[in-house]
Amino acid sequence: MIDLESLPHLPGCYLFRDEEGIVLYVGKAKDLKKRVSSYFQKRNHDPKTASLVQAARGLDFIVTNTEVEALLLENTLIKKHWPRYNISLKDSKRYACIHITEEKFPRIRLARKKTEGGNFFGPFVSARERDYIYEVVRKTFQLRTCKNMPKRACLRYHITACSGPCIGNISEEEYGEKVKRAVSVLKGNIRELIESLEKDMRELAAKQQFEQAMELRDEIAALENLQEKQNVERQKKHDEDILNYIVRDDTVYLMLFKVYKGTLEDKQDYVFAFGEAFLEEFLVQYYSENEPPEELILPEPLDASLEEFLAHVKGKKVKVTVPKQGEKKELLDLAGKNVEIGFFGDRKKLEALQQKLSLPKLPNVIECFDISHLSGTSTVGSMVQFRGGRPDKHNYRRFKIQSVEGIDDFASIAEVVHRRYSRLLEDGHELPDLIIIDGGKGQLSAAFHELRKLNLRVPIISIAKREEEIYVPGLKAPLPIKKDEKASLFVQEIRDEAHRFAITYNRLLRQKSLLT
Structure with a gap:
């Protein structure tokens, strides 16, 4: 589901995605919240827009300083993703x-x-x-x-x-x-x-x-x-990465801007636990798998050893800049603004969920389970993890059902929940703050009994399709949460992601079976 409340009243670009995460449409806006909200408030859309609204299952956005910057970014993102609903811009032309x-x-x-x-x-x-x-x-x-x-x-x-x-x-x-x-x-x-x-x-x-x-x-x-x-975009002969972050509640919220030849093309965001050398650890891990740019713009200087590491990976020296003023400082501040809006808009969703479920603490780590099969064959389970209100795909897990024959969603849910949390207990890893089950009271009961067997007291809920009703153990009736409230929309977003991940794995197994 798409949460409109988290959108800011600022210029930028928005990306509608389908259930597979594929970009359907890229647009720019002078006011992101007003523009995106208008898609869901109007009823008399033209056929193309109506089709887009019906197909959209996810939304991403990038905040810019001005509407002109948003226009440039929109063009770049369209050339990168080729969304099928941006048909009028598929002439592959760039601004002159x-x-x-x-x-x-x-x-x-x-x-x-x-x-x-x-x-x-x-x-x-x-x-x-x-x-x-x-x-x-x-x-x-x-x-x-x-x-x-x-x-x-x-x-x-x-x-x-x-x-x-x-x-x-x-x-x-x-x-x-x-x-x-x-x-x-x-x-x-x-x-x-x-x-x-x-x-x-x-x-x-x-x-x-x-x-x-x-x-x-x-x-x-x-x-x-x-x-x-004069109003011209500055051209550069080299690429830049701009990195900024915010540390809050022992958690690092980090944003990385990719700038190619002076044009902002992409952003990547990360959430991880705070540590004394977190920036060094992140840079080493990230640039071990990605080529460093010609210039790296940061909010703080790096040790000489880390600069040598970047030069070794790049094959030549990487310029590290800590700007105090000027255009590069504006880019650094823009990345910081996106951290604040992107991540802490998600915090409002967490706070709403905590309040509606009466949770003892903010559900920073949420895990959601779903089962997928085709007429009882190729049954699989999926688990997605949201950390800080955002998908943490590094911690996604998928399960091939081993102990269940035919169609039995209750037993399948019980199996994957047991396998997941017995493994976490065995390895001594952290437990989530909240567990979500895709299904009604039956699936919830099966999962809850497995947690009791493991002596775990993790808050758990389920969400049933159609009316998007949210259930908790011990209550026959669903919680009085409307399906268009922020807390429910957030649960639906997590459930949809688990469903997408499960279907993807199910299709993969069916393809392998057909090939065999």
Whole structure:
């Protein structure tokens, strides 16, 4: 089930997922909560949107600082996941960049693919802004646009829109200076260039070279206007990972942003127990399986030994940055904001569940069981674990039923519950704060008796389909919890994940059986 209450009133991107976890649709929003809620409040959807709402079983989101950042991220996520409901964006085009070619007399052009040499600036999220900047830079510095230089002057030269390198009107050195200034502007160094041009203009005026001084004056005026309107995404030649975290109640909530060539493409989140060297342990484990980026942006410095480890894995030195201000600090803060909103929005679900079930403590670790079979064959059990309100897939477990013949969900539940918790007791591992059984009173009773046999006093409930009724041991009637309340929606979310995981394993066994 989709919990709308955890969504913030902030800009960002949202991803609808099906029961398999596959991304169905990626959208951007100025206000995530309002936008996503609108899908479930309206009744007169068009056929495509109605189909999407019916198929959606899960929701993920990434908070951004602005709606423009959300637009860029949306485009990147669509290209990554190719959701089937984003049909209007399946043309594989990217936002256009401004390209300064790599030639004797470089030309300026618009490009969507970076297949040639030279300098690329963008992508621009606004076609109007892109075209405005392109025209200002082209006209201000009189750069050529022709693919092949003609042997005689064209109309652009006669209207002073091109400096005429084709007819030898400007030397290669002079043209190169114009290109350098254009590149400087497109990199965002407008103020520095304006100050330099103002100095040159004053010197020319002092020498009474008024015509050249007036040319610089016009350039300065155009650049000052451009400075107010420019809106371009900074391009980088390397990848970055941005990592931030919050430690609360002896638990680490960590967010990792993957930034490729200046564009935020993905986020990964983790929850684990706090330890003195938790950051070092995480980095070693993560980058043992994933290639380190060119630059790692962190909230605190690393020991030299850990930097050497990263360099060893990468094959060259990894730059470790602890920013105090500027754009990188903003990215670090954005990751922190996503930690706060993403994880502690989940904490509200835990608190609601604790209150409704009258639990002695916050159910930080929840385990849920489900049984799946096809007409009594390939019967399997699944167990999913939620930690801190989020799926902890590292601790998912699946069981092939061994002691039950035919269709007997009660006995199957009893078997997997016994196998799970007898193993935890034997190994001395932690027990969950809450156990959820997919089913009604019968499945709950079978699981509860197995816990009693093991002398365990772990809180346990079950959730029955159709009316989404929640049962506890000892009570004949379900608890008075409405199925659209936050606590019930959270239990439904966990149950749906266990159901998905069980069905996936059941299909796998059936495929193996057919192949055999």
